[in-house]
Amino acid sequence: MTESYVIIGDGIAGGSAAKTLREESPDADITVITDEGETLYNRILIKEYAKGKIPMEDPLFLHDEEWYEERDIDLELNTHVTHIDPDGHVVHTHEGDDYEYDALLVATGGTPRQLPVDNSDADGVHHFWTFEDARSIADHAEESEQGIVVGAGLLGIDFAAICGARGIEANYLMRGDCWWRYALSEDGAGIIHDALRELDVEPVFQSGVDHFVTDDDGHVTGAVDPNGEEFEGEFVGVSIGLDFNTEFLRGSGIETDDGIVVDEFMETNTEDIYAAGDITRFYDVILEEHAQNGSWDSAKKQGAVAAKNMTAADGEAEEFRHVSSYSISHFKDLPFVSFGHPTIGDDDRERKYSDTEWRRLTFKNGKLIGGVLIGNLKLQSAFKRIIREERDLEGQKDLLIEEDFEMEMLDAAAQEQ
Amino acid sequence: MAVGTSSGQHVHLSAREVEPVPADATALRHVDQLDDEAFDQFRRLVDGDTVNVQPAEEVPFEHGEIIVHTAYFRVTVR
Known part of the structure; x- marks a missing residue:
């Protein structure tokens, strides 16, 4: 009997899994379901597109539709999974379609978190995750002069770099005394602060956002921090973390804990259901505890390991053993x-x-x-x-x-x- | 401009800074997409250090591809 595999999500974890599944199981039915409207693209490089440094789109796509056709992989774009039935081994979508599986991979990643303040959804307040976000950011950045960046971490600094590359003078509002205070001391962060200033992005410490200010048309014009100080800016970038896309798992019995909990084999607590990528809280065999990781190389390898284990015979599971890295390449x-x-x-x-x-x-x-x-x-x-x-x-x-x-x-x- | 070269048994590698990214570029990778061995080789190329080059089929770069790091580097494989 032909095996049937379903992958939810077509980021690098899902894409890597699809490729590995086909290699491991040449005759299986493979379906990739994604709520995005385009095939797998290079999520690391879309920040360069938003900066205006890579103006063409084609080289940023890693898979085109032919890639799926050549591998006889069924790709369902613009499709939302509404819930899954682990007992029946079925995935249900918003259009009423059902997909049966022998093994399922969840690689749905996350959605940028909004600041819980007034006007955080105003026009001109950007969050950055998808290629569509990058296009919108690029269009708006090109015509902007003053900016505000919120989120003193590895993703927030992308907005600072976009401002720098686009000639937008910006204030970078941070809650603490330094950028990425969870990993850097003031000594290390000071080097980054100097580099930001060279881009005309001014770090503002002990700050943050109390609320955004808008004009009569609902377009953001500035932000007021908790100290009452107002910063002007018609371009705002917010990166304060991700909310993981697990809503459709409610009632499934799959264990979640700010992400999907998996073991070192990428398997959830539910038989025949695996997870990979940003969304996992995986057992790190080196750390000897559960951990999370948002890097590209980690997601790619998790997808491949999950796929191998979805097809592996009993007793032949491969463990995820990996040391990830994440570079910032914005500063000359x-x-x-x-x-x-x-x-x-x-x-x-x-x-x-x-x-x-x-x-x-x-x-x-x-x-x-x-x-x-x-x-x-x-x-x-x-x-x-x-x-x-x-x-x-x-x-x-x-x-x-x-x-x-x-x-x-x-x-x-x-x-x- | 950063230039790095190396000679080996089968191929010659170099990495040259390019700005802007050429409009005809078809292969682009971020440095985080390189495995550790390729990263070390790329870093040495950019630094102008010597690289012990392996047979052509083992070179972890495509001829002409752009590697995105703190600048854009076009890798030449000859």
Whole structure:
């Protein structure tokens, strides 16, 4: 009997899973359902499109409709899944169609969260997740002069870069004392603040948004922060996180906890249902606890691992074992990468080497679990390897922040102990 | 302009900064799409360091593709 697989979501996790499923199961029925109206595109590079740096759209699509046809994969665009029936192994859509499955993958990602303040849905207040968002942002940014950015994290800084690239003078409203305060100290963040100012984006600390101000036509004209200070701007970018798209799972019995809980095999608590991508709270075998990750490489690999396990015979499951990385490439000659889990841990080390170079590493139970590198990425792969190898670093943590650190230094230190 | 080159048994690689992205560019990747080995190779190319190049079929770049990092780099594979 022909196996039948359904994937909900056509981001990189879903796309990677579709490709792997076809490779693993040449004769299976495969259906990809997405509520978006276009095929898989490069979600990392649409920020460059919004900046106006990559003006053409075609190279940003990773799959066209032919890609699905050539692989005999049924693609359902503009289709909302309303609920699933795990007992009957059926997916129901808003148009009343039913899709039966032997194994199901949920890779629906998230939706940008709105600020819970007045006028947060006004014209000119942008959220950034899809290609459609990028087009809308690009159109509006091109004609804007003053901007406001909200969200002092890895996604919010994309809006700051868009303002910089488009010549929009902007204020970047942050609640704390520095950008990405969960992973950076003021030393590290200071380098980013300087880089923002070079883009004509001014960081404003101990701020935020109390409410947005609009004109008579409902278009945003500014924001008032909790201190009562008003900032003008007709272009506003808000990135304060994602709400994961799990509404259609209500009543299904699938465990959720700010995302879908899966084990190291990407399987949910419900038989034959898997999840992959941003939406998962997955068991990280290196960290030895559940974790979340929004990076491209993590989503791509989770999709592939889930697909292999959807088709695997009993006892042949593959575990997800991966150290992710997420780069910010907006600042000329100032590379930035975060890798692994830089916001958690029980210990850390950091050092600033110059006005443009800084390193911070996080540890758990004596092992490296993550970090942030600013200004010099030479050690990125080495540190990721140390995490993968789960090296015991007790007594050696300081070596890793030596400016001229090399892997051989760890080996030598281990031999001396 | 950053230029990096390397010579190996089968191919010659270089990475050259381009701005703006050429309108005829068909292959674009962000640096986060590279695996660790490809990332290290790309970084050394951009830094102008020597790269030990593998056989042509193992090169992790397409000729002419643009890698998006802190600038846009066109990779040449010859």
